Amino acid sequence: MPAPEQHRIIFKHIDEPGYTNDIGCYLRNGGYEVLKKAVSRKPEELIEEVKKSGLRGRGGAGFPCGVKWGLVDRKSGKPIYLIVNADESEPGTFKDRYIMHQDPHQLIEGTMISCFANNVKQAYIYIRGEMPHGARILEKAIAEARAANFVGPNILGTGYSCEIFVHRGAGAYICGEETGLIESLEGKRANPRIKPPYFPAVLGLYQCPTIVNNVETLCHVKYIAEHGGAEYAKIGTPGNTGTRIFCVSGHVQRPGYYEFPAGTITMGQLLNDVCGGPLPGRKFKAVIPGGSSAKILRFGERFKGKRKVGTELVDYDWGVEDVPMDFDSLGMIGTMGGSGGVIVMDDTVNMVEALANINAFYSHESCGQCTPCREGSLWMKKITSRMVHGQARNEDAALLKSVADQIPGRTICAFGEACSWPTQSFIAKFGDEFKQYPETKKTAKPVDAVALV
Amino acid sequence: MNLKPETLSKIDEVITHYPTKRSATLPLLHLIQEDVGHLPPDTSEWVAAKLELQPINVLEVITFYPMFRQKPIGRRHIKVCRTLSCALLGGYKTCATFEQEFHTHLGEVSPDGEVTVDFVECLASCGTAPVVMIDDELHEKVDGAKAKQLSDQIKAEAKKR
Numbered sequence: 001m002p003a004p005e006q007h008r009i010i011f012k013h014i015d016e017p018g019y020t021n022d023i024g025c026y027l028r029n030g031g032y033e034v035l036k037k038a039v040s041r042k043p044e045e046l047i048e049e050v051k052k053s054g055l056r057g058r059g060g061a062g063f064p065c066g067v068k069w070g071l072v073d074r075k076s077g078k079p080i081y082l083i084v085n086a087d088e089s090e091p092g093t094f095k096d097r098y099i100m101h102q103d104p105h106q107l108i109e110g111t112m113i114s115c116f117a118n119n120v121k122q123a124y125i126y127i128r129g130e131m132p133h134g135a136r137i138l139e140k141a142i143a144e145a146r147a148a149n150f151v152g153p154n155i156l157g158t159g160y161s162c163e164i165f166v167h168r169g170a171g172a173y174i175c176g177e178e179t180g181l182i183e184s185l186e187g188k189r190a191n192p193r194i195k196p197p198y199f200p201a202v203l204g205l206y207q208c209p210t211i212v213n214n215v216e217t218l219c220h221v222k223y224i225a226e227h228g229g230a231e232y233a234k235i236g237t238p239g240n241t242g243t244r245i246f247c248v249s250g251h252v253q254r255p256g257y258y259e260f261p262a263g264t265i266t267m268g269q270l271l272n273d274v275c276g277g278p279l280p281g282r283k284f285k286a287v288i289p290g291g292s293s294a295k296i297l298r299f300g301e302r303f304k305g306k307r308k309v310g311t312e313l314v315d316y317d318w319g320v321e322d323v324p325m326d327f328d329s330l331g332m333i334g335t336m337g338g339s340g341g342v343i344v345m346d347d348t349v350n351m352v353e354a355l356a357n358i359n360a361f362y363s364h365e366s367c368g369q370c371t372p373c374r375e376g377s378l379w380m381k382k383i384t385s386r387m388v389h390g391q392a393r394n395e396d397a398a399l400l401k402s403v404a405d406q407i408p409g410r411t412i413c414a415f416g417e418a419c420s421w422p423t424q425s426f427i428a429k430f431g432d433e434f435k436q437y438p439e440t441k442k443t444a445k446p447v448d449a450v451a452l453v
Numbered sequence: 454m455n456l457k458p459e460t461l462s463k464i465d466e467v468i469t470h471y472p473t474k475r476s477a478t479l480p481l482l483h484l485i486q487e488d489v490g491h492l493p494p495d496t497s498e499w500v501a502a503k504l505e506l507q508p509i510n511v512l513e514v515i516t517f518y519p520m521f522r523q524k525p526i527g528r529r530h531i532k533v534c535r536t537l538s539c540a541l542l543g544g545y546k547t548c549a550t551f552e553q554e555f556h557t558h559l560g561e562v563s564p565d566g567e568v569t570v571d572f573v574e575c576l577a578s579c580g581t582a583p584v585v586m587i588d589d590e591l592h593e594k595v596d597g598a599k600a601k602q603l604s605d606q607i608k609a610e611a612k613k614r
Contacts, residue, residue, distance in 0.1 A: 091536045091575040122472075129483075129520045130532075130576050132589045165470040168483055170518030173574065187478030187504075189517040206472060249538035249579035256580045292537055341579065343538055357537050361574055367517075451545035452537070 003269035007235065008259045009243050010106075010219045014098050021137055023144035026105035032150050034226040038113045039158045046117035050221060052229030054241040058095075059085055059176070059214030060291060060339040061414075062327040065221070069118060069211060071201035078208040082120040083185065084111055086127040086134075086215050087169050087176040090291035091361060092341025095245045095257055096215035100127065100134045104141035107215055108164065110222035112150060115162045117221075118211060122163055126181050129170040138166045173365035177413050178212040179204075180367065191369045192413035216245060236262035240326035244337070248275050250344035251282065263329070267297075268321025271344060282346040286429070287320065289330055290338025292358050293418035295425035297323075303333040335425070348450070351430040352392075352437045355422060356384035356453040362419035370411040377419040379403050384423075388453050392441055397434035401427050454499040460488040464503070474504040478514050482521055491522045519573070526569035527562045529607055532586040533595075535572040538579035547583045547600045548572050554604035567611050 013019045013029065023031070038046060051066030072080060084107065088096040099107055107125075115123050127135050142164050145151040153161040172190050174180040179198055180190035182205050197203055204210025213221075220242055224232045233241045240262040249255045253276030260270075271277065271284065278284050284299045297320045306313045307329075323329055327337040345354060363381035368374045380403055387396055404423035407416045427434055456464075467480040481500050486492055492515055497508040504511075515521045533539075533548040548559075551570045557563035559572055578584045581593035585600070592603060 088577045089575055092538055092579050094577045094579050097577050128577070129518070130573075130586065133591075167470075167476075168479065170479055170483070171520035171573070172518050184479065185476060186473070187475035187514065188510075189513055247580060249582060250541045255582070343541075343579070345541065349541065354537065354541075357535075357540050361536050364574055450541065450543055452540045453545075 001269070003273035004260060004264050006259055006274075007243055007261050009223050009235075010099065010216060011095075011245060011257065011259045013103050013106075014257075015102070019102070021102055021104050021141065023105055023141065023148060026103075031105055032109055032145075032148070034222055035109050035112050035116075035150060036156060038225045039116055039156055039160060043117045043119060046113065046225060049224055049229035050117070053220075053224045053232040054229075054239065055217065055220050055224060055232070056240070056327060057214055058216035058220070058245075058340070060090060062337060065213065065217055068201065068213070071199070072118060072211060073202045073209040074119070076202075076209060079122065080118055080120050081205045081208055081210040082111065082115050082118065082123040083178075083181065083205065083210060083212045084123065084125040084215060084218060085176065085178065085181060085212050086125050086131075086138075087181060088215070088339075089128055089173045089176050090293065090339045090341055091358075092247060092249055092288065092291050092343040093339040094247045094249075095340060097131065097134065098257065099215055099219060100131070101137055104138050105145065106219050106222060107138075108141055108145050108151065110218035110220070111164060112145075112155070112162065113225045114211070114213065114218055114221050116155075116160060120162060120211070123165075124185060124205075125164060125166045126175065126185060127166060127168055128175070129168050132168075135166050135168050142166065172367075173361075174367045174413075174415060177415065180413065181212065182210065189367070191367050192415070194412050236264065237324075237326060239328055244325065244340055246270060246325065246340050246342055248342045248344065250342075251279055251284075251346040251349070252344050253277055253279060260325075263324050263326035265325055266321060267323045267325060267342075268319075270325060270342070272321070275344075278346050282348060284344060285347045285349060286345045286351065286354075288341075288343040288345075288422075289323075289325070290336045291341040292343060292361065293421050294330075294338045295335040295421050296429055297333070297335060298429040301429065305332065307332060349452070350437075350440065351426055351433045352384060352387055352440075353452040355426045356381070356388050358422045359384045359419075360453060362415075362422070366415060366419065370416065372407045372410040373416045373419060376403050376407040376416075380419070380423050385453060387437055392438040394435065394438060396437070397427050397431055400434075454485070454493065454495055456485065456488050460484050468504070475506055475510070477504055478506075478511060479518070482511075482515060486521060491525045494523070496523075525562070527567050528611070529568045530586075530588055531568050531570045532573045532576070533570065534574070534576045534578075534582070534584050536575040536579075538575075539583040542582040543596055544583040546597050547585060547595050550597045550600035551585075551604060554601065554608075565611070568607065 055065040056062040179193035184190040200210040244262045359381040363377040404420040407420040468477045497511040500511045501508040555563040585595045
């Protein structure tokens, strides 16, 4: 079956010739019309539309946005904050970058609609430090929007006021975790907070109720406010509504970003039809479907079970290529849709070396607060790095697994899971390669072999 | 601390963005680093006094975030992405090329003082791997040949100075 057509609602103007990131261009393309209509509606209505839409957060966890907004403590009398999580840093993910650089006003409009719906008076955009241009573009866009009275005091004469400021991170991955981000915004080390009691919706920024939403999620909110939650829910599949942006990188002919109705495209269609298949003379070996912490899939393995289609339970028997790219299907086969970052590896890649690369990332990025994660991620890095650069032992796979198994569930934040899933899944799927690695090392590498660690 | 007047006015302005002064720690450190090139030894005390904190509150932030540096670097900062998607397409070779071109090692200032090469984690542009940031500019699809070309460009600019 050929791949469906791309359906660009968030990336509508990305890479469009002549489209610029200034407010003039945005206004010529119908910009801020949705905000104008939204501020004449009741905030509760807008929240209701988002709930009806079934929108799931695009940052990685896929948590329903309407539910998140519903959890906000509105009775405390404290101000409510909204933070745009623009700390895009999960390896393999590169969608928010293009929204912020090429279409920043879309984000600002979505943010302002979300702020109005939730009676937020102050919003912050937390952008990762490695995007200095992005920060400047957003600051300029906010200034333009302020001059046009879409941001700031008494917006469009409604009496409603809301300010947005850009806040730059400084290279720490853990700031993508919402409570770590909040600590960082408070001017501290980004050590995530324990939940309970520190649910952002109740005790977030400055111990006030706080909403933290991903860049792309807020752009979806704009679309929902424009077309209504029910219309939005018609895109995609039940439970996985709207569109999803896939960021494909690694060993494919045409890496890049592609937006499709959620759940309508399979892994095989995405990688073969859309991305042009493997590089010449090579074969796909493995794919990580949702950012580097998602569990890896091995081409050739099969997934069997029962799944719900409508009200009925039907059998499924999928190869990697057959898996629909939605949160639920990927969850069913033991991995996750995460942030939409699809990393592809072909048959030139040795899995021990690929894991050593990933482990180096997580050990560098652990905040160091919880011992199992701080030590575990470091040990996993040291073991895999020794396997590649030093001596590899037959018992290394078992040792790695035992370290990885002792981390998840024993840490304050989900980084514990994120850093152990790669090791656990690489060993489960490619255990043979780990066992053979001491032998593999004895054979000379091809001269054009690519170093991974 | 000897900061430019415009840095000082930016510092005073950014503090007003937050209900608590402590929140301005990261923005202040960015501004000082942009002005001076790195964070000099008296940074912690200066920022702490400005934001009514203890110096340790600032120092612990400086040491936590990889982008803050306490030592000077070369005139240009070359950051090569090390993470998986870039590595799969030759990021390690790209990095080694820059090191060779400037006769330097990771994290050190090159002998001519021109560059510091760092191997950093994911720069969020995996679709155009391997990527490199030179100061504020992102360069895409930087294979060994393009790394050589960029190095030549930096050397040519250095000669003009």
